[in-house]
Amino acid sequence: MHRILRHALVMTFDVRRVICQSPRPELNAGKETMNPLNALAATDPDLVTMIAAEEARQFYTAKLIPSENYASCAVMEATGTVLTNKYSEGYAFKRYYEGQQFIDQIETLAIERAKSLFGAEHVNVQPYSGSPANLAVYTGLIPRDAANQRILGLGLPAGGHLTHGWKVSATSRFFQAAQYGVDPTTHLLDFDAIRAQALEFNPAILICGATAYPRVIDFARFAEIAQECGALLVADMAHIAGLVAGGVHPSPVPHADAVTTTTHKTLRGPRGGMILCKQQHAATIDRAVFPGLQGGPHNHTTAGIAVALKEAATHEFRMYAHQIVANSRALAEVLQAEGLPLATGGTDNHLILFDATALGATGKQASKAMDQAGLEANFNSIPFDRRSPFDPSGVRIGTPSLTSRGLKEAEMAHIGKWIADAIRGREDANVLARVRGEVFDLMAQFVPPGFVRPYPERP
Numbered sequence: 001m002h003r004i005l006r007h008a009l010v011m012t013f014d015v016r017r018v019i020c021q022s023p024r025p026e027l028n029a030g031k032e033t034m035n036p037l038n039a040l041a042a043t044d045p046d047l048v049t050m051i052a053a054e055e056a057r058q059f060y061t062a063k064l065i066p067s068e069n070y071a072s073c074a075v076m077e078a079t080g081t082v083l084t085n086k087y088s089e090g091y092a093f094k095r096y097y098e099g100q101q102f103i104d105q106i107e108t109l110a111i112e113r114a115k116s117l118f119g120a121e122h123v124n125v126q127p128y129s130g131s132p133a134n135l136a137v138y139t140g141l142i143p144r145d146a147a148n149q150r151i152l153g154l155g156l157p158a159g160g161h162l163t164h165g166w167k168v169s170a171t172s173r174f175f176q177a178a179q180y181g182v183d184p185t186t187h188l189l190d191f192d193a194i195r196a197q198a199l200e201f202n203p204a205i206l207i208c209g210a211t212a213y214p215r216v217i218d219f220a221r222f223a224e225i226a227q228e229c230g231a232l233l234v235a236d237m238a239h240i241a242g243l244v245a246g247g248v249h250p251s252p253v254p255h256a257d258a259v260t261t262t263t264h265k266t267l268r269g270p271r272g273g274m275i276l277c278k279q280q281h282a283a284t285i286d287r288a289v290f291p292g293l294q295g296g297p298h299n300h301t302t303a304g305i306a307v308a309l310k311e312a313a314t315h316e317f318r319m320y321a322h323q324i325v326a327n328s329r330a331l332a333e334v335l336q337a338e339g340l341p342l343a344t345g346g347t348d349n350h351l352i353l354f355d356a357t358a359l360g361a362t363g364k365q366a367s368k369a370m371d372q373a374g375l376e377a378n379f380n381s382i383p384f385d386r387r388s389p390f391d392p393s394g395v396r397i398g399t400p401s402l403t404s405r406g407l408k409e410a411e412m413a414h415i416g417k418w419i420a421d422a423i424r425g426r427e428d429a430n431v432l433a434r435v436r437g438e439v440f441d442l443m444a445q446f447v448p449p450g451f452v453r454p455y456p457e458r459p
């Protein structure tokens with residue numbers, strides 16, 4: 001029952017006893033199981049109960065949220081170490097505290113791995129997450145006294161991120177922000193329109209990248225537009241970093257002045273952020289992160305990032321990235337066959353945005369029904385949605401997590417059918433319970449990374 005203790009304590013006492021389970025159950029037979037350790041239970045049993053419940057939830061539900069994933073045991077062990085005890089303001093070999101010899105090695109290792117994996121000239125691994133990374137880049141690239149403080153990014157309703165200048169984000173408070181959209185009929189980025197708007201608005205920074213865009217992003221085309229209007233190009237690859245690392249999405253790195261990313265989405269690391277940039281921007285961007293916006297880096301997270309980057313450089317990870325897209329395409333086909341229209345008519349990446357109203361449900365009703373049926377997703381505006389963002393027409397799903405568990409195209413057929421069943425049967429408790437049972441049965445056969453025996457009891 002106190003499964004969490006393995007992660008909480010293992011690293012202090014018995015690192016070698018953690019056995020990472022393969023997502024393929026047949027490979028796990030006979031492997032040693034972990035001894036639950038009890039420090040957290042002794043200190044805070046209430047918390048342990050809550051974490052154990054969350055573990056069971058994550059184990060048995062089909063996690064379809066495209067921005068989530070399952071970090072490996074190795075990543076989680078790294079994040080649960082004594083590295084959390086250390087202050088390291090500054091950068092390697094230029095710190096404001098003593099005792100940095102090992103921290104410097106760890107941060108340098110993470111940086112070197114990121115540079116080599118993505119072919120970047122300069123990397124900063126200190127941003128606390130994706131949003132702070134974006135603010136740091138804008139702050140670094142736009143001098144305080146510059147006449148031009150304008151940023152132009154994809155609007156939230158069209159699939160952009162809050163931090164691309166959306167009105168409730170601080171990025172629109174500190175900079176003059178405008179937003180481009182997508183084509184009203186194809187839902188695709190319309191580069192002629194973006195070019196025209198960029199030439200008219202004349203931004204200091206053109207931002208590309210998205211949080212709900214199911215197609216390949218043409219970073220080279222964005223670079224041309226940025227160059228033509230004299231803007232710097234920032235590419236936010238938070239959602240697709242793992243696809244870029246795995247070679248199934250073109251890289252923004254050669255095209256953009258700076259690339260930001262989270263580390264916990266398709267890249268499958270701990271929660272964190274990174275900035276990759278051209279050498280000419282290295283100093284200003286580093287200064288914007290620290291001391292501009294942040295204090296001490298989260299060294300335990302940096303270590304987890306280093307592990308994730310090592311994992312992402314393997315052949316297995318390339319296969320993983322390919323399978324994410326293969327699964328996404330397979331799932332998209334099933335959903336369409338079930339009568340659910342997809343934004344842009346399909347997918348090229350890990351993400352699918354479907355219009356639930358075709359089955360008579362709002363996005364909120366659909367995602368609620370799916371949740372009751374063990375299918376975890378989030379409601380989302382579709383481009384040119386007539387409904388409010390609080391109860392939009394769409395549901396956003398994706399395949400990174402299920403693919404991490406080892407599910408393939410054959411299982412996507414079930415998942416797609418269950419999604420449609422849950423939405424159609426949203427008012428029928430029997431249907432929702434039946435689907436939930438089937439989802440849990442299937443999930444129990446595909447152990448996620450990061451879970452070791454004994455597995456959680458079925459909730």
Ligand SMILES: *Cc1c(COP(=O)(O)O)cnc(C)c1O
Nearest residue numbers: 129130131161210211238239262
């Ligand atoms: C997730 C995401 C972010 C923000 O990341 P947080 O870690 O949640 O701050 C930024 N940009 C894009 C495109 C994202 O998808």
